Amino acid sequence: MKLLRRVRWSLVGVAAFFLVLVVGVYGWTTQSGYFALLPDNAHPAANVVHAPGGKPPANGSGFYFVDVNELQANLIQKLWAEHLVEGAQLVPDNQVLAPGQSDQEHITEDARAMTNSQQTAQVVAEHALGKQVAIEKLGAQLLGVQPGDPAARAGLKPGDIVTEANGRPVHTAGDMIRAMQPVKPGQTVHLTLKQAGDVTVGTIASTDHPPRALIGVSIGDAVHVGHIPIPVRFSTGSIGGPSAGLAFALEIYDSLSGRHLLRGHKIAVTGELDLAGGVHEIGGVNQKTIGAINAGADTFLVPAGDNFKDARRTAHGRIHVIAVTSFEQALSVIRGLPPR
Numbered sequence: 660m661k662l663l664r665r666v667r668w669s670l671v672g673v674a675a676f677f678l679v680l681v682v683g684v685y686g687w688t689t690q691s692g693y694f695a696l697l698p699d700n701a702h703p704a705a706n707v708v709h710a711p712g713g714k715p716p717a718n719g720s721g722f723y724f725v726d727v728n729e730l731q732a733n734l735i736q737k738l739w740a741e742h743l744v745e746g747a748q749l750v751p752d753n754q755v756l757a758p759g760q761s762d763q764e765h766i767t768e769d770a771r772a773m774t775n776s777q778q779t780a781q782v783v784a785e786h787a788l789g790k791q792v793a794i795e796k797l798g799a800q801l802l803g804v805q806p807g808d809p810a811a812r813a814g815l816k817p818g819d820i821v822t823e824a825n826g827r828p829v830h831t832a833g834d835m836i837r838a839m840q841p842v843k844p845g846q847t848v849h850l851t852l853k854q855a856g857d858v859t860v861g862t863i864a865s866t867d868h869p870p871r872a873l874i875g876v877s878i879g880d881a882v883h884v885g886h887i888p889i890p891v892r893f894s895t896g897s898i899g900g901p902s903a904g905l906a907f908a909l910e911i912y913d914s915l916s917g918r919h920l921l922r923g924h925k926i927a928v929t930g931e932l933d934l935a936g937g938v939h940e941i942g943g944v945n946q947k948t949i950g951a952i953n954a955g956a957d958t959f960l961v962p963a964g965d966n967f968k969d970a971r972r973t974a975h976g977r978i979h980v981i982a983v984t985s986f987e988q989a990l991s992v993i994r995g996l997p998p999r
Contacts, residue, residue, distance in 0.1 A: 686734040694755045695740035696748040697728040698946040701927045701954035702898075704910035709892040713914030716921055720999075722913065723927040724906035725950045726898050727943035729755070731762055746949035746973070754866055768803040768877060769899025775802070775879040776900075776932065777893045780907035783936050783986050785888055787912055793885030796934060798822040798853060799835035800881035808875020809861040815852070815874075820881040823851035832878045833933035842872040853881075867965075880934045889915065902941035904932030905960070908986055909993070920990070923999030927951030927978075928960045928989070936986035940966045948973040948980070958996065960989055 701723035705716055716722070730736060731752070740747040755765065782792050798820040804811050821829050824838035825848060842848055844864035851857050864870035879901070891911055895903075906928035913920040929947050930938040940962045941947075948970045951959045958979045961970045967982035974980050983989045 683735070686738075689734050691732045691734050691737035692752055693732050693737055693749040694752060695730040695732040695736060695744075696750060696943055696946050697730060697740060697744055698746045698949040698953065699726050699728045701725045701947075701951045701956055704903075704906050704928075705914070707894050707896075708907055708910045708914070709894065710889060710911055710914045711891075712889070713911075714918045716913075716918055717923070720921040720923050720925055722906055722910045722921070723925065723951065723954055723956055724903040725927055725929050725947035725954075726900065726903070727946045727950075746946050748943075748945065766897075766899060771802050772877065772879060772901040773895060773899045773903070776902075776904035777891075777895075777907060778882075778884060779880060779932050779934055780904050780911060781887055781889075781891050782882075782884060782934055783932055784908040784911035784915070787908075787936075787986065787990070788915060790888040792887055794934065795883040795885075796830040797881040797883065798829050799824075799832045799878045801876045802879050803877040805875035808873070809863060810874040810876045813858050813860045814855075815850075815858065815860070815876065819855065820853040821850050821878075822853050825849055831880045831933045831935055831937075833935055833937040833939065835878055836939060839872060839874075844870050844872045846872060848872075848874060882934060900941075901931040902929050902943075902947075905930035905938050905983075905986065905989060908932055909989060912990070920993050922996070924958055924993075924996055925954075925956045926958045926960065926993065927954065927956035929966075930960065930962045930983065932986065938962050938983050938985055938989070940964055944969045945973045948978070952977050957999070960992070 704722040704724050786792050801815060801817050801819045804815050804817055821835055823829055824835050827838045829835045842862060844862055846862055848860045850860060860874045862872035862874055865873050909928060929941055931941055932938060944966045960981050960983050961967050963982035963984045971980045981992050
C-alpha cells in the first residue's frame with residue numbers, strides 16, 4: 660500500500676509539473692494585446708553627449724535624461740508588469756502601434772525622432788551660447804504617417820513638409836502643434852504642403868482626457884542647418900523618441916560654458932524641444948518621474964501642463980518637480996536653485 664501511495668503521489672507530481680510547464684509555455688508564447696510601459700532609471704546626459712572641449716560635471720551632479728522601456732508583453736510579462744513593477748502602465752497595442760504598423764516600424768520612427776532631437780539640441784544650445792548657426796526653417800516635416808488615420812487617407816506621406824496650417828504659417832514643428840491646439844476632434848484641418856499644395860484633413864480623438872484632435876502623424880522640424888560651430892557626437896544606442904531634446908540642450912550648454920549651472924544638483928529633464936527653444940509635452944511622464952527618483956535626482960524639469968500635473972502627482976513629494984515652457988526658462992529656473 661505504501662508503495663502504491665508513493666507511485667500515486669509521484670504521478671500527481673509529474674502531472675502538476677507538466678501542467679505548470681504547459682501553462683508557462685502558453686503564457687510566454689501568447690501575446691497579451693498590451694504594451695507594458697516600464698520605468699527606466701534616468702541616464703547621465705554626459706555619458707552620451709560628447710562636445711569637443713566640454714567640461715564634465717562635478718561628482719554627484721549632472722543633467723539626466725529619462726526614457727521609458729516599452730515591452731510588447733506576453734501574458735506572463737503582463738502579469739509581472741501589472742503586479743510587481745512600480746509605475747508600470749499597460750497600454751493596448753492599438754494605442755502604441757497604428758493599424759498595420761509593426762513594432763520594428765515603431766522603433767524606426769522613434770530613432771528618426773531621436774536623431775532630429777539631437778540636431779535641435781545642438782542648434783538651440785549653441786545659439787544660446789552666442790554661436791552663429793545658419794538655419795533655414797522649412798516647416799514641419801512628417802516623420803511618420805499612421806496607416807488608416809486621416810492623414811494617410813488624405814494622401815500625406817513621410818517626408819512631406821507642412822508650411823501652413825489653418826491659415827497660420829508653419830516654420831517649425833512647434834508652429835504646427837500650436838495651430839492644432841484650437842482644433843476639436845472631428846473638425847477638419849487645412850494644410851499647405853511644400854510638395855503638394857493645399858490639403859484638407861479630418862481629425863480623430865486622442866485617448867487623452869479631455870481628448871485632443873489628431874490627424875495621425877508624428878512631426879519634427881524641417882530645416883536646412885548650415886555649419887554647426889561645435890559638432891557634438893551622441894551615443895544614445897537604441898534609445899529613441901524626441902523627449903530628451905531639452906536635456907541634451909542643457910547638457911551641451913552647461914558643458915561648453917564651464918559647468919556653472921548645476922552647482923551640485925542632480926537634475927533630471929524631459930521635454931521635446933523645437934528650434935525656437937520651445938518645450939513640448941511628452942509621453943510616459945509617470946514612468947519617467949519614477950526613473951528620475953530612482954536615479955537619485957533632486958530636481959525634475961518637465962513640460963508645463965498635464966505633464967507637470969501628472970509628474971507632481973506621481974512624485975508624492977519625493978522630488979522637486981518644476982514646469983518649463985522654453986529652454987530660456989529652463990536656464991532661468993536652474994540658475995534660481997540654491998546651491999547644494
